[in-house]
Amino acid sequence: MSAAPLVAESLGKRFRREWGLRGLTLELPAGAIVGLVGANGAGKSTLLALATGLLAPTEGTISILGRDPLRDPGTLAEVGFVAQGAPLYKSFTVGETITYARKTNARWDDEIVVELLTRIDSSAKVGSLSEGDRARLALAIMLGKRPQLVLLDEPFASLDPLAGRELLQLLMDGVAETSATVVIASHVVADVERVCDHIVLLAGGAVRLEGSVEGLLESHRLLTGPRRPLGAIRGVREIVRERHSGRQLTLLAVTDGPIVDASWRVERVGLEDLLLAYMAPERLPAAARPTERVRLRWHG
Amino acid sequence: MAWVTWRQHRSQLVTAAGLLVALAFAALGTRLPIEAAFHHDSLAGCLPPAPRTGCDIIVPHFEGEWNGLVTAVRVLAVLPVLAGLFVGAPLLAREIEQGTHRFAWTQGIARWRWLLSKTALLAAATALAGGVASALVMWWRTPFDTLEGRMGPASFDIEGLVVPAYALFALALGVLAGLVFRRTVAAMTSTLVAFAATRFLVLEFVRPHFLAPLHRTDVASGAGGQPGDWVLSDTLVDGGGRQISVARENLAVLHAQQAGIDPHTYIVTLGWRRVISYQPAGRFWTFQLLEAGLFAALAVVVVLVTVWLVRRRPT
Numbered sequence: 001m002s003a004a005p006l007v008a009e010s011l012g013k014r015f016r017r018e019w020g021l022r023g024l025t026l027e028l029p030a031g032a033i034v035g036l037v038g039a040n041g042a043g044k045s046t047l048l049a050l051a052t053g054l055l056a057p058t059e060g061t062i063s064i065l066g067r068d069p070l071r072d073p074g075t076l077a078e079v080g081f082v083a084q085g086a087p088l089y090k091s092f093t094v095g096e097t098i099t100y101a102r103k104t105n106a107r108w109d110d111e112i113v114v115e116l117l118t119r120i121d122s123s124a125k126v127g128s129l130s131e132g133d134r135a136r137l138a139l140a141i142m143l144g145k146r147p148q149l150v151l152l153d154e155p156f157a158s159l160d161p162l163a164g165r166e167l168l169q170l171l172m173d174g175v176a177e178t179s180a181t182v183v184i185a186s187h188v189v190a191d192v193e194r195v196c197d198h199i200v201l202l203a204g205g206a207v208r209l210e211g212s213v214e215g216l217l218e219s220h221r222l223l224t225g226p227r228r229p230l231g232a233i234r235g236v237r238e239i240v241r242e243r244h245s246g247r248q249l250t251l252l253a254v255t256d257g258p259i260v261d262a263s264w265r266v267e268r269v270g271l272e273d274l275l276l277a278y279m280a281p282e283r284l285p286a287a288a289r290p291t292e293r294v295r296l297r298w299h300g
Numbered sequence: 301m302a303w304v305t306w307r308q309h310r311s312q313l314v315t316a317a318g319l320l321v322a323l324a325f326a327a328l329g330t331r332l333p334i335e336a337a338f339h340h341d342s343l344a345g346c347l348p349p350a351p352r353t354g355c356d357i358i359v360p361h362f363e364g365e366w367n368g369l370v371t372a373v374r375v376l377a378v379l380p381v382l383a384g385l386f387v388g389a390p391l392l393a394r395e396i397e398q399g400t401h402r403f404a405w406t407q408g409i410a411r412w413r414w415l416l417s418k419t420a421l422l423a424a425a426t427a428l429a430g431g432v433a434s435a436l437v438m439w440w441r442t443p444f445d446t447l448e449g450r451m452g453p454a455s456f457d458i459e460g461l462v463v464p465a466y467a468l469f470a471l472a473l474g475v476l477a478g479l480v481f482r483r484t485v486a487a488m489t490s491t492l493v494a495f496a497a498t499r500f501l502v503l504e505f506v507r508p509h510f511l512a513p514l515h516r517t518d519v520a521s522g523a524g525g526q527p528g529d530w531v532l533s534d535t536l537v538d539g540g541g542r543q544i545s546v547a548r549e550n551l552a553v554l555h556a557q558q559a560g561i562d563p564h565t566y567i568v569t570l571g572w573r574r575v576i577s578y579q580p581a582g583r584f585w586t587f588q589l590l591e592a593g594l595f596a597a598l599a600v601v602v603v604l605v606t607v608w609l610v611r612r613r614p615t
Contacts, residue, residue, distance in 0.1 A: 052402075052405075052406045053405075053406075054401075054402060054405060054406070056612075073410030073411065073412070073413075073611075074410070076406055076407065076408060076410075077408035079406070081402075081406040083399065083402035083403065083406070085399065087398065087399040087400045087402050087403045088400065088403055089308075089400055089403075090398075092307070096307060099303065099307075100304055100307070101407060103301070103303055103304055104301075104304065104404070104407040104408060104409040104414065105407050105408035105409070106408050106409075107408065138403075145407075145408060
């Protein structure tokens, strides 16, 4: 078994005055399909740039497959990265772009690239391709490296939903046989929901929520009941979000046991709702402050 | 990487080749009439050690006739910096501007190796182009060099080994500026400024001292230096060896004119002499080697700094 695909310890990156990322500690399980979610500016791109050595950490460490991506450039031979907007040389043809990648990667699998690009004319200029085809080309080239770790930054941002779904399918087929770890950064939760089995949610430059999709769905419950002053609820460890509608009170809670109070209707929650609750702007000051909760309860 | 470099820079390389071909044709077309005039005027007889009589008229006439072209050729002193502006500066600045460095630098090849390979290949092409341009200029200037020498900056800077060395230095500066400023236009501007400043400083303060200059004392009325020397300073001193200020010289000339004496004769009778400090024509290749070595070494240092920066301090 090789080293963990991505380990970060107290990782921080400061841009001039502002911290883009701070105190981020994370270890991704090998072989996982990770959804890296968070609002715009939460630090997703910064994390991926640190993982590929395009940025140097201001503090802390990051290790990719057991190696330092900045000091040990050989790391990148194992990493497939598609940056946001899928940057490629616009004046190159599709064929030249593939040649470029073949010549700059020691390990290269032409077959998978050709297979993925049968639909695209190899003499077409990259600049003339549609967004979807360019993303497809970038993805194919990335897969041609046969990477152990795949990092995608907002791969669907500029695509229509259908093209996005198709691209996702290509990706899944491409990594299926190599059992690579995949990290898909996206601010659109619906995009990652379909394929990811692991979630890392960033907020304000730190990890706000992390865990397997199964585990997260298991530990969160939606509690609905009549409006009331809130005390401690047995079985609830933390209330993530409260919502009031008329006399109804709806809580998204992290549970640590069964809810015995029969006045609550207890339901499972969908992944998208779960993640959006954590991403919601009013939740951004990470730890829930009790005073805030009191105020919200009576004036909400 | 040879394919990658060729694919990314072929338009620049083709343009450079086209420029050189145009230069070669221009050189050929203008040089032949010069050659004919040189023989027609029997200028070979005006060369040291025994110039025939009349040369003091023939040589200036010949030089005056071709002065326009010679000046035009001097403008070729800007050629080396073009390598820095149009090949060096965009090399990294364009990648960073268009975001393609995030593609290029995340492939399997280490980015410092990517940069070093490209720089080395482009440096080879630059040195070759610089060498060809320099050879063309030297061939074209042969008649003038035999008459005037080539030690002075006007010919020294566009001939010999320094031309490719300047071009290499400009190229290296451009690449570094692209990494530091991250914008093509800013990189080009700073390359131009840094290159011009370095050239100026070396010409003013370093080149005159590569070897200790020689001194020659002439009677005050004599002609300047020997043809072909690079005269660094030419001052009047009195009998005691003290330098004579311009004001004092003017005063002496005025005195002579009032007394109705030829000023030159008057100055000689005062015992004043001219002391000329110069680098002799025979040091041309030594100086070429030293100056080219200096700029090539600077280029290597700049490249190493750039590679180190790319490796250690990412974008």
